[in-house]
Amino acid sequence: MPVRLYLNSVGKSFTMHLQGGTVIPVVENVEFSVEAGECVVLGGPSGAGKSSILKMIYGNYRCDQGQILVNVGDEIINIADAEPRQVLRLRENTIGYVSQFLRTIPRVSAEEVVAEPLVAQGTTEAEGLETARSLLSRLNVPERLWKLPPATFSGGEQQRVNIARGFIAHYPILLLDEPTASLDAANRAVVVRLVEEKKAKGVAMVGILHDEDVRQEIADRIIDVTGFSADVAA
């Protein structure tokens, strides 16, 4: 299977400018690749750097060292030195992010919120909404809510709207940031199936999943981030 994502000697530290420039080293020499159709789960204790690695891949955090290479058609792009405009383009067509938290936009209905990334990729509005409704239904979001803005939804309902939004579009690379946290068993099982469907389509995934059962079901490989610890004492 072709490699879709390759992290080469990636390192990250935070400089706390308001605390006299204290430097907090997080990870160094992070090295792994993810193939099409594979789900790699980042493991290790709290504070080991799992979220930081995911955020660097998504271009939210700059990495200080190394390369984060993604395959885009015939091109290889290094996210570590990509321009912000290039990062935004990657987020439209190449890298998706499924997280627990929904940023609600006032007056936009749940089905439109979900359909938006697919419509942005060129699908018609009608088809986007139809796919959105089918995902909302699979994730057990009650039909009476589909035309309402999610701002007033319960925490769990908002989370499921966000999961539907994260899975709807076609990205060759998908980042999973605790997508099953606080879901009930039925909806966890739906997420597991959605991940399996993405694998079958050749999507390369990197995830943070604390739920042991879900991890067992979807992880093809677990990478312990502790091995990349940049602890100054080490």
Ligand SMILES: Nc1ncnc2c1ncn2[C@@H]1O[C@H](COP(=O)(O)OP(=O)(O)OP(=O)(O)O)[C@@H](O)[C@H]1O
């Ligand atoms: N924006 C930031 N500014 C300063 N320090 C940060 C920032 N983000 C993360 N860190 C620090 O980097 C280290 C790794 O954090 P990170 O969130 O990546 O760990 P994690 O393995 O995902 O932890 P958890 O499982 O608890 O979410 C922590 O010591 C954290 O305090």
